[in-house]
Amino acid sequence: MTAATAPVDVIAVGETMGCLVLRGHRHPGGITLAGAESNVAIGLAFLGHRTRWASRLGTDRLGDHIVDRLRESGVDPYVTRDPVRQTGLAIKELSPGRTVVRYYRRDSAASAMSIRDAPPLTNAEWLHLSGITPALSPACAELVPALMRQAGGQRVRVSFDVNLRPVLWDSLSIARDTIRLLCREADLVFVGDDESRALELGDTLEEFIRGNVLRPEATVVFKRGAHGPQAFAAGVRYASAAVPTEVVDLTGAGDAFAAGFLSGQLRRLSIPQCLRLGSALASQVIGVDTDFVDPPDPARRTQVLSSIDEVTDEATRGVP
Ligand code: KDG
Numbered sequence: 001m002t003a004a005t006a007p008v009d010v011i012a013v014g015e016t017m018g019c020l021v022l023r024g025h026r027h028p029g030g031i032t033l034a035g036a037e038s039n040v041a042i043g044l045a046f047l048g049h050r051t052r053w054a055s056r057l058g059t060d061r062l063g064d065h066i067v068d069r070l071r072e073s074g075v076d077p078y079v080t081r082d083p084v085r086q087t088g089l090a091i092k093e094l095s096p097g098r099t100v101v102r103y104y105r106r107d108s109a110a111s112a113m114s115i116r117d118a119p120p121l122t123n124a125e126w127l128h129l130s131g132i133t134p135a136l137s138p139a140c141a142e143l144v145p146a147l148m149r150q151a152g153g154q155r156v157r158v159s160f161d162v163n164l165r166p167v168l169w170d171s172l173s174i175a176r177d178t179i180r181l182l183c184r185e186a187d188l189v190f191v192g193d194d195e196s197r198a199l200e201l202g203d204t205l206e207e208f209i210r211g212n213v214l215r216p217e218a219t220v221v222f223k224r225g226a227h228g229p230q231a232f233a234a235g236v237r238y239a240s241a242a243v244p245t246e247v248v249d250l251t252g253a254g255d256a257f258a259a260g261f262l263s264g265q266l267r268r269l270s271i272p273q274c275l276r277l278g279s280a281l282a283s284q285v286i287g288v289d290t291d292f293v294d295p296p297d298p299a300r301r302t303q304v305l306s307s308i309d310e311v312t313d314e315a316t317r318g319v320p
Helices: 034-044 060-073 138-153 172-185 195-196 203-208 253-267 271-286 298-317
Strands: 008-013 016-021 032-036 051-058 075-082 089-095 098-104 124-128 157-163 190-194 218-225 230-233 236-239
Touching: 008 034, 008 253, 016 060, 032 034, 032 060, 034 051, 034 060, 034 075, 034 124, 034 271, 051 060, 060 075, 060 195, 124 138, 124 236, 124 253, 138 157, 138 172, 157 172, 157 253, 190 195, 190 253, 195 218, 203 218, 218 253, 218 271, 230 271, 236 271, 253 271, 253 298, 271 298
Parallel strands: 008 051, 008 124, 016 089, 051 075, 124 157, 157 190, 190 218
Antiparallel strands: 016 032, 089 098, 218 230, 230 236
């Protein structure tokens, strides 16, 4: 086991659940994982970065499975085991062109996360958080801004994915007020055009920026599905194409995008290259029914890494 203070590139904090994928009435596979922040951690580990994921799990077998599975994926788990609460579960119902996710996570072990469950942030370059965590419980709603403040005090950059999950919030106006404040604390914000619209934070990147949701020096990535992502950084606006892909399931695509973009940041690539890396990794997750790139599959790994190499080769050749 890695020491909790061993340097890592990214620390991601949030709930990970067991996940069953149903196709029609059938459950053809074993149990997989669902968790926006661990999806990002897996994507980053897949791309060769040192990644720690922190959370709370029950003392149940599902919790053991999650820890083992993340280790297999190259992520360093930093976990408190809750002797009372259980590990959460999600069931993903897949039909052609549509996915419904049902949660069995109320009062889960992760819903009791507090700052005491967080690893030391020193020795990390980035902290990655999502707008799912503050919706889980009042304790989790306190944890996210507390972690952001701690990161700011230690010069760890904060990446925040809005990840709006309306079913987890009491109301969209509470979601909007909370997420707005959290965006303001972040150095890098990921938001989907659908999320921005639902939260009434703007229909376009320009409107989102004008809404004063961001710190002036922050970077924002505005994801627009098949229309391709846009970004705004240091006063410059960028746009990029999406990678055309056959859609199996969109769940986790945003997390893969965030992992690719963060990987680009860690490699000191340009914003257009970070966007392309994000889209390349997202396209891989859209084509599978898991919420993350599945590292143990060697054929897939080779395919994904070659598309990633194309972007990083461009970087060394000096293409913007
Ligand atoms: O972004 C994908 C995640 O949403 C999924 O893996 C499960 O974290 C999850 C959630 O709470 O929806």
